[in-house]
Amino acid sequence: MYRGKALKLLKSLSIEVGDRVKIEKAGRVYEGILMPRTELGDPNHFVVKLASGYNVGIRISKGVKISKVEGGKMPRLGLPPLEIKRDPAKPDVTIMGTGGTVACRVDYRTGAVYPAFTAQEIYSAVPELANLANIKVVEVCNVFSENMTPQLWVRIGRAIARELNAGADGVVVAHGTDTMGYTAAALSFMLKDLFRPVVLVGSQRSSDRPSSDAALNLIGAVAVAGKSDIAEVCVVMHGSTEDDFCLIHRGTKVRKCHTSRRDTFQTINDIPLGMVRGTELKLFREDYNRRKPKGRVKVEGKFEPRVALLKVTPGMPSSVIRGVLKAGDKGIVLEGTGLGHVPESLFDGIKLAVSRGVPVVMTSQCLWGRVDMKVYSTGRDLLRLGVIPGGDMLPEVAWAKLMWSLGKTKDLEEVSELMQENLAGEITPRSRPDVFLKPTFALTP
Amino acid sequence: MYRGKALKLLKSLSIEVGDRVKIEKAGRVYEGILMPRTELGDPNHFVVKLASGYNVGIRISKGVKISKVEGGKMPRLGLPPLEIKRDPAKPDVTIMGTGGTVACRVDYRTGAVYPAFTAQEIYSAVPELANLANIKVVEVCNVFSENMTPQLWVRIGRAIARELNAGADGVVVAHGTDTMGYTAAALSFMLKDLFRPVVLVGSQRSSDRPSSDAALNLIGAVAVAGKSDIAEVCVVMHGSTEDDFCLIHRGTKVRKCHTSRRDTFQTINDIPLGMVRGTELKLFREDYNRRKPKGRVKVEGKFEPRVALLKVTPGMPSSVIRGVLKAGDKGIVLEGTGLGHVPESLFDGIKLAVSRGVPVVMTSQCLWGRVDMKVYSTGRDLLRLGVIPGGDMLPEVAWAKLMWSLGKTKDLEEVSELMQENLAGEITPRSRPDVFLKPTFALTP
Numbered sequence: 001m002y003r004g005k006a007l008k009l010l011k012s013l014s015i016e017v018g019d020r021v022k023i024e025k026a027g028r029v030y031e032g033i034l035m036p037r038t039e040l041g042d043p044n045h046f047v048v049k050l051a052s053g054y055n056v057g058i059r060i061s062k063g064v065k066i067s068k069v070e071g072g073k074m075p076r077l078g079l080p081p082l083e084i085k086r087d088p089a090k091p092d093v094t095i096m097g098t099g100g101t102v103a104c105r106v107d108y109r110t111g112a113v114y115p116a117f118t119a120q121e122i123y124s125a126v127p128e129l130a131n132l133a134n135i136k137v138v139e140v141c142n143v144f145s146e147n148m149t150p151q152l153w154v155r156i157g158r159a160i161a162r163e164l165n166a167g168a169d170g171v172v173v174a175h176g177t178d179t180m181g182y183t184a185a186a187l188s189f190m191l192k193d194l195f196r197p198v199v200l201v202g203s204q205r206s207s208d209r210p211s212s213d214a215a216l217n218l219i220g221a222v223a224v225a226g227k228s229d230i231a232e233v234c235v236v237m238h239g240s241t242e243d244d245f246c247l248i249h250r251g252t253k254v255r256k257c258h259t260s261r262r263d264t265f266q267t268i269n270d271i272p273l274g275m276v277r278g279t280e281l282k283l284f285r286e287d288y289n290r291r292k293p294k295g296r297v298k299v300e301g302k303f304e305p306r307v308a309l310l311k312v313t314p315g316m317p318s319s320v321i322r323g324v325l326k327a328g329d330k331g332i333v334l335e336g337t338g339l340g341h342v343p344e345s346l347f348d349g350i351k352l353a354v355s356r357g358v359p360v361v362m363t364s365q366c367l368w369g370r371v372d373m374k375v376y377s378t379g380r381d382l383l384r385l386g387v388i389p390g391g392d393m394l395p396e397v398a399w400a401k402l403m404w405s406l407g408k409t410k411d412l413e414e415v416s417e418l419m420q421e422n423l424a425g426e427i428t429p430r431s432r433p434d435v436f437l438k439p440t441f442a443l444t445p
Numbered sequence: 446m447y448r449g450k451a452l453k454l455l456k457s458l459s460i461e462v463g464d465r466v467k468i469e470k471a472g473r474v475y476e477g478i479l480m481p482r483t484e485l486g487d488p489n490h491f492v493v494k495l496a497s498g499y500n501v502g503i504r505i506s507k508g509v510k511i512s513k514v515e516g517g518k519m520p521r522l523g524l525p526p527l528e529i530k531r532d533p534a535k536p537d538v539t540i541m542g543t544g545g546t547v548a549c550r551v552d553y554r555t556g557a558v559y560p561a562f563t564a565q566e567i568y569s570a571v572p573e574l575a576n577l578a579n580i581k582v583v584e585v586c587n588v589f590s591e592n593m594t595p596q597l598w599v600r601i602g603r604a605i606a607r608e609l610n611a612g613a614d615g616v617v618v619a620h621g622t623d624t625m626g627y628t629a630a631a632l633s634f635m636l637k638d639l640f641r642p643v644v645l646v647g648s649q650r651s652s653d654r655p656s657s658d659a660a661l662n663l664i665g666a667v668a669v670a671g672k673s674d675i676a677e678v679c680v681v682m683h684g685s686t687e688d689d690f691c692l693i694h695r696g697t698k699v700r701k702c703h704t705s706r707r708d709t710f711q712t713i714n715d716i717p718l719g720m721v722r723g724t725e726l727k728l729f730r731e732d733y734n735r736r737k738p739k740g741r742v743k744v745e746g747k748f749e750p751r752v753a754l755l756k757v758t759p760g761m762p763s764s765v766i767r768g769v770l771k772a773g774d775k776g777i778v779l780e781g782t783g784l785g786h787v788p789e790s791l792f793d794g795i796k797l798a799v800s801r802g803v804p805v806v807m808t809s810q811c812l813w814g815r816v817d818m819k820v821y822s823t824g825r826d827l828l829r830l831g832v833i834p835g836g837d838m839l840p841e842v843a844w845a846k847l848m849w850s851l852g853k854t855k856d857l858e859e860v861s862e863l864m865q866e867n868l869a870g871e872i873t874p875r876s877r878p879d880v881f882l883k884p885t886f887a888l889t890p
Contacts, residue, residue: 144786145782145783146759146781146782146787146788147788149760149788151760178786179759179782182759256810257811257813258813258881259783259809259814259815260784260815261813264814266882308765309756309758313627313841313844314624314627314628315750323768323771324768326768327764327765335756337590337591337624337701338704341591342591343593344591344592345592365701366701366703366704366709369703369704369706433686437702437882438883
């Protein structure tokens with residue numbers, strides 16, 4: 001909240017947090033919603049959420065003028081709340097809130113945008129959904145996705161199993177984008193005998209911004225959850241920077257690849273499962289787990305929280321691994337260089353870890369391609385030391401998988417087998433030559 | 446070397462390491478060059494380098510047959526060594542060996558392929574070079590690139606300065622691909638007043654393989670070093686999977702993005718400087734440092750070796766940072782999530798680091814896009830804690846830069862300024878909307 005000088009000024013003008021204000025300073029005019037300050041905020045700035053959705057801080061110095069444009073109110077939703085009856089012809093889809101920014105309600109305390117969290121609010125915000133499914137809403141937690149934890153993964157997993165086992169045709173998990181890939185991977189390993197779709201969805205732009213991707217993503221996600229026969233954990237997000245289609249990514253092969261673009265999520269080392277244009281599904285492949293009319297999801301929700309993900313750098317000393325062991329970590333995933341290499345200076349640390357029964361898994365910081373430790377002598381030496389090759393798993397997926405594997409067994413041999421087995425599409429049996437990145441700028445050859 | 450059973454068998458058949466052999470086992474036939482074993486190798490396997498360039502290990506069990514096809518010899522080079530006189534009309538280019546696999550000589554001890562390391566050998570291997578430049582060869586070190594260290598960066602940097610200051614028109618650094626991006630970034634910060642091109646080049650496939658990219662890359666690199674007016678550190682490597690052109694990447698914007706593809710190097714968050722088709726250069730942009738007829742390169746070669754690069758994961762505890770501080774690290778680069786976030790559980794560790802004068806720099810594990818810590822409250826809290834935003838720097842480039850910055854000053858304010866200033870093209874002033882990855886598989890919309 002505002003303090004000191006700022007508070008005094010606001011009080012004198014009857015301006016409250018949430019009001020639309022105009023601030024003039026040094027010849028520039030800022031118009032937007034007056035945001036509150038966090039506890040760490042200093043009292044000498046106003047923070048305003050601009051129409052662009054971004055917040056600016058304006059220092060309260062000489063010559064700053066502030067005036068109220070209109071009083072604060074909840075953001076306008078597309079339609080007034082409707083009374084909608086359950087239609088037995090439509091699938092039942094549960095939308096699960098975790099604190100992501102998929103739809104529509106501005107939290108004035110933080111400036112973040114939270115899901116509209118009654119079914120009515122959701123229908124109002126995205127009226128298309130009423131034609132697609134009977135929506136039920138469940139709030140599981142309410143954290144920014146950067147504050148997601150392995151404990152919360154399990155809470156989400158249990159809630160998903162409850163919904164599906166109680167008859168929901170599919171579940172949509174609204175999740176912040178920052179760590180969506182991690183949660184998708186964790187759920188993929190955790191949910192056993194999955195017989196219906198579980199779809200993670202989020203939004204790169206607040207839904208109070210004109211360029212928001214929230215509605216298209218949510219419609220796509222509900223379509224996949226309600227209509228598709230994909231009984232897997234997947235991520236449905238924009239497939240391009242246009243508001244034209246979403247891609248359906250397998251939960252163990254997807255990564256947030258751009259800090260701000262709407263098409264930030266990309267399938268790495270494989271092709272996506274398919275796409276959604278409006279509510280129209282098109283699948284690219286046949287090799288996925290199919291929806292079954294009946295079933296019972298089991299949750300294998302034990303994760304060893306102490307697993308390190310170490311990115312290998314030139315000259316990295318063994319003391320890094322010694323530190324990690326000393327801190328009590330029970331597993332280590334290395335992001336090696338190239339085909340899965342580390343400097344020789346790390347060999348002693350790796351030996352020590354393995355001798356203590358701590359599994360060391362190799363992935364590549366290249367991200368694309370496959371670890372192959374038989375090509376060069378460094379790789380062969382590492383295999384000899386007991387390093388477990390991670391195939392073409394993404395480093396963060398290998399990390400979540402190792403936490404889950406160590407939740408099942410501490411036996412080094414068994415962990416090694418689990419890590420090298422393809423459990424949820426995380427390791428492709430053969431690399432496709434046509435999956436890599438292509439620069440998007442025009443090369444005129 | 447072979448021991449025990451294997452050695453006995455080889456001796457009895459007069460087969461030596463380096464001979465071309467045929468091995469039959471369980472109905473399969475392997476033909477290739479018999480490779481030596483490393484010290485860690487067990488004596489019960491033969492290792493053979495196949496025509497594909499890859500090594501296979503074949504266990505010596507019952508029924509294994511080995512026979513000699515032909516005696517070992519040095520790999521055949523394109524032409525017999527030529528006596529070539531210096532042509533004053535051609536540029537003088539120094540090729541510097543570091544142990545990378547750019548050209549042509551197989552090391553039978555390790556199975557690795559080392560540069561042909563006299564000028565004559567180079568001309569013989571890649572005859573096109575004789576038309577392009579007067580080649581001088583200098584061997585600076587001889588390590589696999591995964592064993593490259595900050596100490597060796599400095600040795601390479603000094604050798605480059607020596608050559609350029611003595612009159613070389615350009616320098617080509619032959620370097621293994623695993624850590625080429627790190628070395629390119631380090632050299633970019635280290636070499637001040639650079640007035641001629643410095644080109645790193647390598648090869649993804651051994652030059653004894655038919656599909657080797659070594660020759661095209663080396664020709665492209667020598668063309669850029671000898672003919673171009675780019676007075677910067679750059680990387681020249683295949684631009685496609687065809688043997689048709691190389692891209693010229695700025696040394697601070699380039700990353701190895703695939704474990705095995707020839708077009709593994711990609712410019713991230715910017716467009717490349719240009720391309721080379723054969724020896725023909727085409728530049729894509731105007732904003733680069735130009736070659737000058739005269740100059741003097743200075744080496745600012747002090748690197749603080751104790752800098753941690755930490756990839757942020759869900760639930761990451763502050764104890765990770767406490768461990769790093771305890772180990773004596775003097776700087777920390779975080780690979781945060783999204784726009785530059787970390788879990789709240791890491792705040793205490795960050796506070797502690799900053800309070801001890803240890804700079805904490807934020808980059809994004811998305812790799813593409815730009816850290817923007819003013820959008821969400823987590824980012825604003827982190828700025829308030831003293832975290833230094835890394836713009837659109839690659840995490841590993843920020844890591845090399847922080848080592849270098851801490852070599853210049855330990856003052857937190859000065860380090861913060863250096864890290865946020867664009868010193869060598871590592872921070873683009875504005876993000877181009879057209880640079881991102883595009884999946885290479887065909888999307889039929």
